[in-house]
Amino acid sequence: xxxxxxxxxxAYQHQASDSAYQFVKAALEKGHEIFRVFFYHDGVxxxxxxxxxxxxxxxxxxxxxxxAQQHQVDLVVCIAAAQRRGILDAAEAKRQGKDADNxxxxxxxxxxxxxxxxxxxxxxxxVFGD
Amino acid sequence: xxxxxxxxxxxRKAPHGTIYAQEALExxxxxSAFEQDISLAFVDDGVYQLKKQQDTKATGxxxxxxxxxxxxDYDVNKLYVEQESLAARGLSAEDLIVPVQVLSSAELxxxxxxxxxxxxx
Numbered sequence: 001x002x003x004x005x006x007x008x009x010x011a012y013q014h015q016a017s018d019s020a021y022q023f024v025k026a027a028l029e030k031g032h033e034i035f036r037v038f039f040y041h042d043g044v045x046x047x048x049x050x051x052x053x054x055x056x057x058x059x060x061x062x063x064x065x066x067x068a069q070q071h072q073v074d075l076v077v078c079i080a081a082a083q084r085r086g087i088l089d090a091a092e093a094k095r096q097g098k099d100a101d102n103x104x105x106x107x108x109x110x111x112x113x114x115x116x117x118x119x120x121x122x123x124x125x126x127v128f129g130d
Numbered sequence: 131x132x133x134x135x136x137x138x139x140x141x142r143k144a145p146h147g148t149i150y151a152q153e154a155l156e157x158x159x160x161x162s163a164f165e166q167d168i169s170l171a172f173v174d175d176g177v178y179q180l181k182k183q184q185d186t187k188a189t190g191x192x193x194x195x196x197x198x199x200x201x202x203d204y205d206v207n208k209l210y211v212e213q214e215s216l217a218a219r220g221l222s223a224e225d226l227i228v229p230v231q232v233l234s235s236a237e238l239x240x241x242x243x244x245x246x247x248x249x250x251x
Binding site for chain 1: 133135137149150153156157160161163164166247248249250251
């Protein structure tokens with residue numbers, strides 16, 4: 001089955017991103033296809049590479065980056081939601097005149113159209129949120 | 131892409147206490163460009179999103195409620211509100227800023243079952 005995933009909550013604050021990660025991992029292990037994981041609302045915080053969790057805890061942000069690297073999963077962050085919350089890639093930081101960027105490896109920033117497209121292209125959209 | 135799917139946006143949260151409603155509306159506006167079969171449903175505190183005479187001035191927040199009146203211009207005109215959610219909050223369709231179809235919980239469940247995609251906000 002071809003899945004699209006929507007993550008609407010931030011890392012650590014809410015279970016949603018953990019559940020989404022576990023679902024994606026399990027689906028890939030069973031041979032399913034993940035068309036795209038789209039991060040919206042506070043879900044965009046999953047894409048910060050500046051997150052520093054305690055060493056005895058899971059590293060949610062890094063875990064996504066590793067998943068993207070291992071399985072070529074398309075991790076897309078909504079640009080409008082990301083800009084509100086201070087998640088920027090290098091190009092966007094430059095364009096906005098900001099002195100730093102923080103998008104983690106394996107993620108890309110794009111528009112909401114990517115969410116709609118994913119919902120149309122996939123056989124199922126699974127929403128992880130509050 | 132050549133496919134038409136039934137997309138339902140399920141709005142469950144009050145408009146200003148969290149950003150869900152405002153950002154959900156942004157998805158609806160962008161999504162309208164994809165020429166899909168779009169419906170919006172409002173349940174639980176989500177019915178407050180459509181309440182007439184919202185005034186956010188004192189909170190400093192953006193009053194985005196007039197945008198719901200513009201949805202028709204985007205060919206988004208299937209708006210459903212759950213009867214039980216309205217009744218529990220002392221509201222009726224006359225309290226809302228746009229024309230809606232009021233459905234019972236059971237009718238709304240049946241509508242949701244016919245959809246290809248449900249965006250839950």
